Amino acid sequence: MGKSVVVIGAGIAGMSAAFDLQSAGYEVTVIESGNFVGGRMADQDINGINVHTGASVIFSFNKAMFDLIDELGISDDLYAFPDKNEGYNVEHGDETYKLKLTFDPIFLLTHPAFGFKTKAKLAALLPDMIKAGLQTDPCMMHTAAHLDDENVTDYITRKVTKEFLEKYVEPYFRAPWHWEPEQISRAYLLSLLGHIVGGKLLSFKTGIGHLSRTLGNRLDVKLNTRVVEAGYDDSGCRLTIEHDGATEAVTCDFVVCAIPGTLVNSVVKGLSTDAEAFFDTVRYNRGARIYYAVDGVQLQPRDTWFTRHSACKFSLFYAMPTDSLVPEGFKQPQYLQCELSPQLSEAIEKEGGQQRLDSYVRDELERLCPEAAGKVTAVAEQWWDNMLTEWYPGYTKGMAEFLKQQEDTPARMYFCGDYLSQSHTGGACASGRGVAAAIRRHWE
Template identity: 30%
Template sequence: MTEKLYSADTLARNPSIVAERQRGNGASVVVIGSGIAGLTAAYRLHQAGLRVTVLEAADTVGGRMGDRRSGEIAFNSGARLVYPFGRAFNRLIADLALGDALIPLRKLSARCVTSRGDHLIELMPTARSLLTPGLPMGERLALIAHAMRMRGQRGRVDPDWAISALDVDPAADQLTLADYIRGEIGPHALASLVEPVFRSTRSFNPETLSSLFYRTTVPHLVGEDTVHTLRGGMGLVCHTLAGQLEVRTGARAVSVEHRCEADVVRVAVTLADGATLEADHVVCAVEGSLAGALIRTPQGAEREMLAAVRYNALGVVHYGFAQPLPALMQFASRDLPSRISTFQQMPAAPASGRPLTQLYCQLTPEAVEEAQQRGCTDDIDTLIRAELRARIPDFDRHVVAVVNQWIPRKLPLFAPGYGERLRAFWRWQEDPARASGRPVVYCGDWTSQALLTGACASGERAAAIVLERVASQAKRTIS
């Protein structure tokens, strides 16, 4: 997909829009959702001189890129890391002068615990991956060849757009990640290297996903060693953006309806309190599985796309621990009878707002399903406490705080076939021939990539579509 960026300078070269803006008649836009996708779209539109209002149902901005606190326990609302390859996100960081807030984390790894012992597993693969115990020689050689192929595709795939893999291999969308790795490298690499990472960092089993995410991100990870977190918390970027925009928190949109008067299509957004906002354009930046309930008169392409969006859920228990513990991160292999896929010990860091030692315990995909079936999503501590007692002596005596975190929509599921549907949807959404009758534009990780950088890129692209429509409408008005 060709990347577009419409800045204020680009827009200034269009005299019809400049004239409208000078008269105070810039197009109005309502952005629904204040995650990184919605705020990026709003910021780019605001830069271009449009009148933008952001609506957020929650009491704080950020969505799944934020920070939360319960007593002395600090935790993330979703995203925990920033990958360095996000071009749209990096532009945003530069524009906001937040480069100094990026904290590098180098050579991030975990101990993968299996029924046969444990081994080092790297989030950004290097030659050390060849030392993984149990890999047959044939798979070690295949791993080398695979890494070279991935590295060679770096310039051909965009890590912020999962569907860019279709330009390299149209069959990538039909192949599950599990089948792809078995064919490319072998079953041992799947079980020892790929599967633990996807289960522990993304709460997905590789047989449920297509190969798109892997094939667009790994080329940009091979040979690299650094990811980032943010000084001040993961919510820093969203809060900085919101500080420059008109954002209404606690404002839940319940419907979006097209209205046509004198051949002019506008959009009415109704809120839960009965208030209505009218605008020339709407950017819908909520999770795709929720967007379908908002749009009152969707066209066929919208209805079909929104009906296809699925998310996984995520369950995490955060414990405040009175006893000092060393830093530790473990991933659990699928062959272990454990409900915990990621176990992390984080020593107290009072200067960073973490006065207690904290334990981060993320459920396996199977335990997530179990919590849903048993109806204990608000008390998932009950599922894993016995296991923790066996791990840590006097566990109950040292626990001084417990936070159960349930994220019902953590990451979009790019299942086999989803990529082709999404590519067709973007073509439909960007088609200028239908622009006058479609004032709603969609963005979010479900439209791009299951990463915060992908969500950011989709917000930038949504803004570009709105600005293109504004320019087109201005030209029609003048002529």
């Protein structure tokens, strides 16, 4: 049996698959269109500010990822964030209150922002949460396919109250994830809630990109090289790759396609009609973030999440006087971090303003943080067309069918990524490791 593999995409999914296959004796090359490894799990220097290309934290329930971290011998480099017991500030209309990132029943039942009815009905959520916690894997959404029948807005309003939806669920969905709850299936909510009670959030002492950099150093990764087309038949795979304006034809025994699911149909040729139809159903949300380096004034730490009932253009605003979790030798300035609301991101996309984000929000920044006016020394803007997989009702069921077919049928081309697992780094890693295991099971 031939053992040459091309992995398309050096995100955490592709590199996890590549690492496992290389460890099992396959000859693996990773092709990456960008100029760094890690995709949406990396550190990047933009105008002297260390920014995250996507993820900032990893969840303690990511078993496949922590096993990999262990195998790479970098467990001692992990950093666990201290519990933020007092919670994050939330602005909801004229009201402000605190919320914790983890689901803490005692905190919620004694919370001054929720009325008696919400507290009494919260109990109704617990059996669903406990059941989902037992039935689902928080890294593998297909295990929650049986819950993929209702959106979060309808579910929470039916099960608890509109107040709980607007004051708890909505800021939670908007601030870190840029979703509105009506877009997302309750399968997503329950599969996570059931697992985050008592969980921890982690990163690495030298930045979130440490795992990607470590994998990149152990693999043969061709950066700035794009797969233009990839096809396959029973005997093997053919790719056309582009580097520095020149194209080259490459053949191999297997391909692991680890690019965002929305791009697959434009790159991969010869898919079955069903597979092509599945890839047409993949959606990601858009998202935008701006970092401002500030000098000449001492920033006070601040974190605020905004619901859509507040007038703010941001969904999240942080003031960070210090940030020690950066790559070795990097000197991070104190900075402000602003995540644009889903509504503003949508309006910017319609106007084609993705390259001038600052111009849309500088007034808001100066209103929220007047002491920074005239003291901004650098700006780093980030825009994602493919930010997080959108688990809209019905998607998970279709995804589960596609995965089952992939699991059951030996093939020359395999697919992995967050859109086939969960919209976090642990899901993407588990998905990559899963396809490596499937190739070995099918072909060895």
